[in-house]
Amino acid sequence: MDICCIVFLTLLASGFIAAQEKQLLCRSPDLVLSYSSCGSSIETLVFGVEPCYLNGFSKWKGTIFWIPKRDVTFLRTTTVLWYERKKVLEWRQVLCIGEDDAYTFCGALKGETVNTTTRIAGDKANYPMGEYTAVLKGFYGHSEADLFFCMNFTLILKKEPSYNFG
Structure with missing residues (x-):
């Protein structure tokens, strides 16, 4: 194998590893939450979440x-949640339809910076400890070809949450 092939394969492998690198969102005694790009995401999104605990x-x-990289007039997402290699949830939602949209990023123009905070609500349930994986995909249209981002989220639940409000 000549030196050009070795250099090319090394660069290709290191680029693939960097593209799949996990980004830590938060860490607490309760959980660890991280994400990475899946596949060849077209656009980069940066996420944050707080507080970083469930109890x-x-x-x-x-x-x-x-x-x-496009006007946000129509936007839909799909989320698939896995626990212990079993699909436990598949959720599809249209976020933007072009009129009376609930999210501030709907209507953003191509190249416009979107920097927004939104409320996230969950069920008050006891989830088993372990590792959860969620795949979140965003589409600018109705077709799978309209994919503009794909993210893998990993949540490691270190202890079962308790919801004692008394």
């Missing part, structure tokens, strides 16, 4: 920083 909470704030 006593079912509401969080999520922040999104994003510069869309």
Whole structure:
């Protein structure tokens, strides 16, 4: 094998590893939450979430920083949640339809900076400890070809949440 092939394969492998690198969202005694891009995401989104624990909470704030490469007139997402290699949830939602949209990023123009905070609510349920994986995909249209981002989220639940509000 000549030196050019070795250099090319090394660069290709290191680029693939960097593209799949996990980004830590938060860490607490309760959980570890991280994400990475899946596949060849077209756009980069930066996420944040707080507070970084589950005990006593079912509401969080999520922040999104994003510069869309198309006008955001229609936007839909799919989320698939896995626990112990079993699909436990598949959720599809249309976020933007072009009129009377609930999210502030709906209507953002191509190249416009989106920096927004949104409320995230969850059920007050006891989830088993372990590792959860969620795949979140965003589409600018109705077709799978309209994919503009794909993110893998990993949540490691270190202890079962308790919701004692008394």
